[in-house]
Amino acid sequence: MSFPELKLGDWTAQLRGRLTPNQLLSEITWFRVGGPAQLLFQPADEEDLAFFLKNLPDDIRVTVLGLGSNLLIRDGGIDGVVIRLSARGFGGIEVLDGHRIKAGAAVPDLRVAQAAAEAGIDGLTFYSGIPGGIGGALYMNAGCYGTETRDRMVELRAVTRQGEIVTLSNADMGYLYRKSNGPRGAVFVSAVYAGTPGEPEEIKQRMREITEKRESSQPIRSKTGGSTFKNPDGHSSWKLIDEAGGRGLKIGDAQVSELHCNFLLNTGEASAYDLELLGETVRNKVRAKSGIELKWEIRRMGHFAPGKDVREFLDGDVFTGAV
Numbered sequence: 001m002s003f004p005e006l007k008l009g010d011w012t013a014q015l016r017g018r019l020t021p022n023q024l025l026s027e028i029t030w031f032r033v034g035g036p037a038q039l040l041f042q043p044a045d046e047e048d049l050a051f052f053l054k055n056l057p058d059d060i061r062v063t064v065l066g067l068g069s070n071l072l073i074r075d076g077g078i079d080g081v082v083i084r085l086s087a088r089g090f091g092g093i094e095v096l097d098g099h100r101i102k103a104g105a106a107v108p109d110l111r112v113a114q115a116a117a118e119a120g121i122d123g124l125t126f127y128s129g130i131p132g133g134i135g136g137a138l139y140m141n142a143g144c145y146g147t148e149t150r151d152r153m154v155e156l157r158a159v160t161r162q163g164e165i166v167t168l169s170n171a172d173m174g175y176l177y178r179k180s181n182g183p184r185g186a187v188f189v190s191a192v193y194a195g196t197p198g199e200p201e202e203i204k205q206r207m208r209e210i211t212e213k214r215e216s217s218q219p220i221r222s223k224t225g226g227s228t229f230k231n232p233d234g235h236s237s238w239k240l241i242d243e244a245g246g247r248g249l250k251i252g253d254a255q256v257s258e259l260h261c262n263f264l265l266n267t268g269e270a271s272a273y274d275l276e277l278l279g280e281t282v283r284n285k286v287r288a289k290s291g292i293e294l295k296w297e298i299r300r301m302g303h304f305a306p307g308k309d310v311r312e313f314l315d316g317d318v319f320t321g322a323v
């Protein structure tokens with residue numbers, strides 16, 4: 001399917017970034033599924049983004065995508081404007097005084113961990129175990145192995161929906177487990193992190209250990225979105241799924257990983273519908289077995305294809321729009 005052309009006006013001629021109508025988003029998500037963006041905008045830099053948002057009519061929906069790792073875009077695609085920050089304009093890393101490091105929102109988490117290690121900055125090794133980029137990590141308070149983004153992020157720069165460039169503190173973000181509560185509609189463009197002094201070789205060794213652990217326990221070389229469900233208090237999602245008989249469960253080419261059953265896989269030509277239906281099937285099985293209702297960690301967004309709605313726990317409400 002495709003969307004009608006979104007006509008914005010002559011002011012777009014002043015943009016330095018790229019506008020692409022009906023861009024297939026399956027090309028940029030790790031699951032390799034999903035419909036088109038009505039209009040994809042890749043700004044040249046922070047000022048270009050601010051100009052775009054300032055002039056964009058308020059009634060047009062804006063959706064921001066990162067590197068596409070923790071994301072399930074539905075087969076019907078996303079209406080309005082989808083913004084994706086490029087490495088060229090938002091991929092810089094700068095080492096600052098006081099054992100701090102500044103990173104653009106398009107920088108992969110792993111690169112930030114590596115740059116910090118080279119500079120003798122400890123405390124950011126956890127980013128070597130998280131797929132995706134800094135923008136997504138800031139949005140969802142990404143973390144692993146006992147450390148979260150909120151533990152190290154000092155401040156971030158963002159462009160508001162009105163096109164204003166602002167600086168936000170850690171407190172402004174209202175971080176919770178795998179969630180932030182910053183200004184609605186703001187696009188994060190960079191962040192400053194504070195670490196502690198460390199020996200580069202010791203830090204790198206711990207990063208190697210994290211990488212080895214991930215590679216031995218997670219299907220990181222498959223078409224996957226990463227960890228699917230949040231861990232409920234006092235429980236591990238993978239264990240609840242395993243106990244409910246979900247390990248290896250399949251719907252079409254969508255499958256629960258045999259290696260780590262909190263990961264969904266696209267083993268071939270799965271659709272977003274297959275993956276989301278499988279996820280809700282897993283949630284239903286866990287609820288029936290343990291009474292615990294798993295919550296999605298992967299962001300699901302966009303429109304269902306006609307006749308391909310997915311209901312919560314298979315029998316509840318139909319999801320609509322971005323989640």
